[in-house]
Amino acid sequence: MNPRAPDAEEISVVLLGSLNPGIFHPEWFRRQEILSPQDAEEAKIKIVSPEVTEVLFLDMKLDVFPNRLVLETLDASRAEKLEDIIVNILSKLPHTPITACGLNNTIQFDLADEEYWHKIGHTLAPKDLIWNSVLEKPGMALLSVKGSLSGKFAGEINVNVAPSRKFPHGLSVSSNFHYLVPSDEKGTPRSGEVPNYVQQMWKPALEKARAVAYQIFEKIKK
Amino acid sequence: MSAATTTTAPIREPRSSFSERPVTVRSTPDFQFLSASGEVTVADVKVSNITMLIRREPLRVPRPLTFEEWSRLGFILLQKWEGVVVESDNDSFTAKLLDSHGKLPPHDATFSRAELPKSEHKLIEPGAPFVWTLGYRKIGNTRERASVVYFRSLPPLIESEIATAEKSAEDLRGSIGWK
Numbered sequence: 317m318n319p320r321a322p323d324a325e326e327i328s329v330v331l332l333g334s335l336n337p338g339i340f341h342p343e344w345f346r347r348q349e350i351l352s353p354q355d356a357e358e359a360k361i362k363i364v365s366p367e368v369t370e371v372l373f374l375d376m377k378l379d380v381f382p383n384r385l386v387l388e389t390l391d392a393s394r395a396e397k398l399e400d401i402i403v404n405i406l407s408k409l410p411h412t413p414i415t416a417c418g419l420n421n422t423i424q425f426d427l428a429d430e431e432y433w434h435k436i437g438h439t440l441a442p443k444d445l446i447w448n449s450v451l452e453k454p455g456m457a458l459l460s461v462k463g464s465l466s467g468k469f470a471g472e473i474n475v476n477v478a479p480s481r482k483f484p485h486g487l488s489v490s491s492n493f494h495y496l497v498p499s500d501e502k503g504t505p506r507s508g509e510v511p512n513y514v515q516q517m518w519k520p521a522l523e524k525a526r527a528v529a530y531q532i533f534e535k536i537k538k
Numbered sequence: 539m540s541a542a543t544t545t546t547a548p549i550r551e552p553r554s555s556f557s558e559r560p561v562t563v564r565s566t567p568d569f570q571f572l573s574a575s576g577e578v579t580v581a582d583v584k585v586s587n588i589t590m591l592i593r594r595e596p597l598r599v600p601r602p603l604t605f606e607e608w609s610r611l612g613f614i615l616l617q618k619w620e621g622v623v624v625e626s627d628n629d630s631f632t633a634k635l636l637d638s639h640g641k642l643p644p645h646d647a648t649f650s651r652a653e654l655p656k657s658e659h660k661l662i663e664p665g666a667p668f669v670w671t672l673g674y675r676k677i678g679n680t681r682e683r684a685s686v687v688y689f690r691s692l693p694p695l696i697e698s699e700i701a702t703a704e705k706s707a708e709d710l711r712g713s714i715g716w717k
Binding site: 321322323324325326328330331332350352353354379386388390391392393394396397400403404407408416417418420421422474490492494495511515519523 | 543544545546547548612613614615616638639655657669671673676684686688690691692693
């Protein structure tokens with residue numbers, strides 16, 4: 317059984333490519349039946365323009381730039397809702413070139429134990445070999461580890477472990493499943509692969525940060 | 539790597555933190571071209587009345603950061619079930635539930651239709667997939683138990699996906715040896 321549930325969680329999808337921010341208006345989502353009329357009505361528009369769009373709906377935040385789309389939520393209960401919206405956006409815009417897709421999950425634990433917090437940092441980034449001799453009070457600010465993702469959707473997994481920005485003695489673990497969309501012989505990205513990638517890798521992507529965190533708690537005891 | 543090539547999540551600052559850390563914003567050029575290396579070439583007609591290409595970095599301006607201002611509530615996820623409707627009537631629906639993390643055995647459960655907003659009632663039909671999450675809803679410094687049910691709304695399968703699924707099923711059946 318897992319030792320504990322994260323005290324905070326963030327989920328986001330990042331798409332890179334060639335995008336038209338101006339179309340991502342709540343009315344477009346309603347017409348495409350991605351949002352219900354009521355959800356579209358309740359959406360908050362900060363800006364919708366050809367250069368940048370920022371819209372809030374369903375406790376999610378959508379940012380779109382000409383080369384980047386980010387849909388994120390701090391409400392973990394809506395994870396699959398977010399997945400569905402991304403898949404629907406992609407299916408409604410099949411000719412939009414998407415060059416890369418990232419599935420991101422950040423979980424935070426309020427350890428409320430300074431000694432244990434330091435122990436985790438000192439174990440993951442030992443100070444004796446290098447740091448104690450060159451720095452005063454060295455502390456781990458960020459540990460970033462990259463792994464490869466093999467199989468049909470080859471890519472990379474980036475994992476960051478860092479002190480939490482939210483809790484004084486908290487731990488933040490984030491994972492990024494980065495998929496570089498392959499191109500065809502003409503150099504056009506095979507964007508049609510992206511919805512399949514999102515759907516097939518969603519669960520593993522959301523479980524990775526937890527797997528790392530529970531491994532840390534398992535191997536580094538109080 | 540630059541932000542133009544990474545797909546990592548946005549970085550946040552703590553709630554109510556006012557920071558002078560600059561954020562990158564784009565100007566409103568008339569045209570802009572993005573090279574493969576991420577370099578932006580901007581053609582700004584309206585400010586100079588010339589159409590000569592200029593190269594410049596995106597503007598960086600300080601502003602207060604307001605973490606989570608867009609999100610009303612956080613959620614501590616304790617358990618997630620993936621459900622499929624088996625049958626339904628006017629008041630309720632019965633479903634098969636699978637533990638999303640694969641740790642608990644499957645369950646059957648009956649839900650009141652009142653668990654869902656009226657606009658989603660039309661989605662309740664045999665075979666329809668949904669998600670049921672249990673956890674704590676965070677409201678400021680307090681928590682309350684929460685149960686959230688919503689139906690999946692994925693686009694319908696296209697013909698090539700159906701053909702691929704049928705081929706996979708055929709291959710699987712062949713490998714098992716069923717007749």
